[in-house]
Amino acid sequence: MDLLNCPNCGEIYVNNSVRDVCNKCYREEEALFDTVYRFLRKQENRSARIERVSEATGAPENLLYKWVKRGRLHTTQFPNLGYPCDRCGNIIREGKLCEKCNADIKGELEVFEMEKERLEQLHKSSYYSQEKRK
Structure with a gap:
């Protein structure tokens, strides 16, 4: 069992493979995820890019990237979503590069x-x- 500092707020939490933040920040992220998902489910928003989703929902771009990378936001459903290549930063839809x-x-x-x-x-x-x- 590892104790870590939450990268968002600095609070100490028990590291597990599911969460990479403390419970408080996790609940905040989940509330934001619900907001983002409701936004994207509307037909007119399904082709929105990360910048537009962030602007409309208040979710930080790096959090949106994390959700796309982990498969919580599917690029098959939302074709203009992606995350940066680990090497050059260009937006990709799968893998690391x-x-x-x-x-x-x-x-x-x-x-x-x-x-x-x-x-x-x-x-x-x-x-x-x-x-x-x-």
Whole structure:
């Protein structure tokens, strides 16, 4: 059992896997979630972006991002909702990275692997050439 300080208010609470804030802040978040969900359920608001939802409901954008990331607000129902890519900050709808960052990292890994193989080959050839000199 871990005791943590609530990131919102600083109050000490018992950490569990369900909540990442104290009970008081959790109740406040749940009240805000109900407000946000009622707003989004209206047909004219289903295509609202995070900024509009935040402005209309008073819910902070980072809290909306958290709900989308955790699947509480489904991007299939609300297609303009998303959260920032962990690397570049562009808005995404699933995973941790956008497609561009994913491709960049894969490319960097491929370059790294090729360089690693080249160095191993270089090391092997220099090892054998030293062995022949003895």
